[in-house]
Amino acid sequence: MNAQQDHRDADVLIVGAGASGGVAALELATRGFRVVCLEQGDWALPDDFPGGKPQWELARLKQWNPSPNMREAASDYPIDVTESPIEPLMFNGVGGSTILFSGHWVRALPSDFRVRTLDGVADDWPFTYEDLRPFYDEVTHHIGASGLEGDPAYPDAHTFPLPPLPIGKYGLAGAKGMDKLGWHWWPAPNAIASRKFKNRPACMRYGACESGCPTGAKASTDFTHWREAIAAGAVLVTGARVRRLTVDNRGAVTGAEYLDRDGTLRHQAAGVTVLAANGIGTPRLLLNSTSAHFPDGLANSSGLVGKRLMIHPYASVYGTYEDELETWLGPTGQALQSMQFYETDTDRGFVRGAKWNLMPTGGPLTHTLWEPGQDWREAFGPAFHSRLRSTFGRYTEWGITTEDLPEEHNEVVLDPAATDSDGIPVPKIRYTIGENTERMLKFHVDRATEAHLAAGATAVHPIPVVRDSGWHLLGTARMGTDPATSVVDEYGRAHDVPNLFIIDGSVFVTSTGVNPTATIMAVALRAMRHLADNRHDQTTSR
Template sequence: MVNTQHGHGDADVLIVGAGASGGVAALELAGRGFRVVCLEQGDWALPDDFTGGKPEWELTRLKQWNPSPNARGRESDYPVDTKESPIEPLMFNGVGGSTIMFSGHWVRAMPSDFRVRTLDGVADDWPFSYEDLRPFYDEVTHHIGASGLDGDPAYPDPHTFPLPPMPIGKYGLAAAKGMDKLGWHWWPAPNAIASRKFKNRPACLRYGACESGCPTGAKASTDFTHWRDAIAAGAVLVTGARVRQLTVDNRGLVTGAEYIDREGVVRHQAAGVTVMAANGIGTPRLLLNSASAQFPDGLANSSGLVGKRLMIHPYASVYGTYEDELETWLGPTGQALQSMEFYETDAGRGFVRGAKWNLMPTGGPLTHTLWEPGEDWREGFGPAFHNRLRSTFGRYTEWGITTEDLPEDHNEVILDPGATDSDGIPVPKIRYTISENTERMLKFNVDRAIEAHQAAGATSVHPIPVVRESGWHLLGTARMGTDPATSVVDEHGRAHDVPNLFIIDGSVFVTSTGVNPTATIMAVALRAMRHLADNRHHQTTAD
């Protein structure tokens, strides 16, 4: 029998995961006077840990700062079985979670995203509207110091930004001219990156290393934007704490969580309310690992939907090569432009819903000289090496395409029956296929992006219809809704089956939307946690 030690005293609220939604929860609740404890399996990162300003930067992206936990293999990571998925899930375990390594695209969902069933007859409507979420979008945007230009005509409201947009650069100007020729929408892209000094963060120095950690702290990762203030308000953040299961009492209420510390000691953290903020793979993994006699199919899973309806946003890259030096090594990475031209449903295209485009730089010289499996190595090495580098470095830019995928039960996160992490906890396995609707969407948008490059003067175009290492957006595996038979949590993240359990990460998404989800995740989390705080006396009772 394992001797379980006590954690950090009884908490009013236990948060599992210190990423985007966990940071929002900690700051809101600690600031409202709750005793908050957060368990995070990773650790703090310091700006000097990131290599964006160091000569070894591009090499460390291959291992130490690889976005895939399977490739990175840190002690704080857990493996994910991806043999049955064409897309590799990407995430980071640590204070700040995946905001440490995200590109910083700060994009709101569209009003139509919340009404997909009503408008298009597929999936389900969200239990609230864009207008309901709008004040929380506004609050989070101004809290984190997003950079952007007010008045994007793709949106119905001229939402504002506390900082001006990042420069679009030479490559942004070239792409914008191409879009103008075609009469297509583009807009200087909003980013969760400081274009000027903001609070405790300096202005971006444009390293272009956003996807492997910001070496200056200009990017709005929640270790900067939320966790320092939450700790100052009294929140306790426990790092190196890998949760293995949530515990319940004989009433079916969550009593806290068992976790393993870095010394291998099993500890229990007690709490009146538990909040899951472990992302769309980590949260269902823990709920399924918390099966018991009371909850034989996993905690909060009477609907059978925990782990189901995984949505990842299949991503396509369309690269263009240009004769002019466009400084495509210059950050941020980050997006220079975004386009919503093909976002809303047009039945004539043969699919429903749509995609968001983002214009991205393409990094340093190593990016353009790596050999990819399946390619002829002679095309990149020997006499071809310098020609390849000369034609691409600084002259190669990407239209990235984030496509919406709709919720389907067969896309799922399950427990791998034959594998565990380094602490012996069963790891997740994902089963995921790209739907016919999304395949059509990908093809349509790739073809249009080729046209966009050609209109901008590209001398050659290189499309990648599906990028395997692109699964940052892990959504839908504990969806919200009003009916306990067809959803896991209500509109404020409260589990239908367990009244003192909340889920606030991307798991709760009803549909995936077609945009980068971090702004929506944080706005939804803020809405949920403010409701919890406002109704604190009703949260731990079963009625």
């Protein structure tokens, strides 16, 4: 089938309108580039989200579920997860997964960029924390993050444009427990406005952040970047499902083929193409973009496209308290965070560490849910009422984001048999939790249990691995200096294809032990500023 050529002529084509795509569009459009972005989803308005409506908890289980396999919207593609203990989570639409994320706004620590040097595993990043620091600063102040300066876990007292959100009664209880143990905690930074900021109101504390912010207080990139980018001239095409990237007879990328909402195959041409489709969508497109020049997938001479998937296995340790702690009150962003056990201590039996976040536990329906392997009958009938009386408003979570080491057997491949609704091969995830991470999870679950008991919890309920927690999709097109062992350079430029850039979480060398959105956006800004500053050096010759 021949593709219909779009009439627009683009200097830069961006695939994906999420966290990194929004950063790229705003930076490049304001620098005078003709920018076109293809996004397979659509715009969402605050009133579209269920928070603040009676049915919000039910809607989050289906229409606003973070798993595309459960949500099954027209803009979604299925993911084969039969070989993974963790469900990948994402959202397709303007703003990408920032629409549904909790808003944790956490920087990686300096050690995260030097893992090989410090711990003898994985690899060092091709730049340092200090190299990325100004871009962290810029993005933090652009989006209106809320936080408190001076966290001793960091070497620099980086600032925030807004004061921290209130830690609430459950945050105060958690902090007292950590103080008893002499462990680090800090009022948590969030990409949620604590006061009015630019075009966004202050948080109303609905506690429904993970099903879309009903007021616009959360810093999703549809608010923070896309409106400004479009005003600067960027063109955003929604309902555009990219099938593959196209190349010329020299192997340079010429643009992308995509299917519009009517099923018409179109082609968007561009001088430079930027992939911002997340750690699963990006390798899917590269592997599907085979040609005579790239029989194993675009930009894949290293064989690493899709390899070294990192997901951050996540544990939840819940504590039940006698006192009413208002744990239904938002934001669902974190109240506290702790880096007490973040850095390597080899006496623990593993390397690297994890970040903790103290979270509320939502509305009544939350207390009927169960993890695979649990007896669902414990949550219904008479048990529901007794459980609700003991936990609603009195149940809080220490969540544990564990660093995931890069291992080549953890991968994204194309499913040989399944396709999406447009006939495009779907991704299949092959993922297992590594031995180092297993030991790390056990250690942190035990410590979080101690933290709850020190805070006065009457009961503790650990979930060692939460299946529906795969928000952080990283490492499948890693950056590096050697084309034999990496896919892109430190600025996201593909070693094999000089006019192709990748700027999402797939370029991560290591996963770090923190929520990655701040790092994804800082890395994207650094890469796109370098592209703009060197615009006359974007040769298409191989």
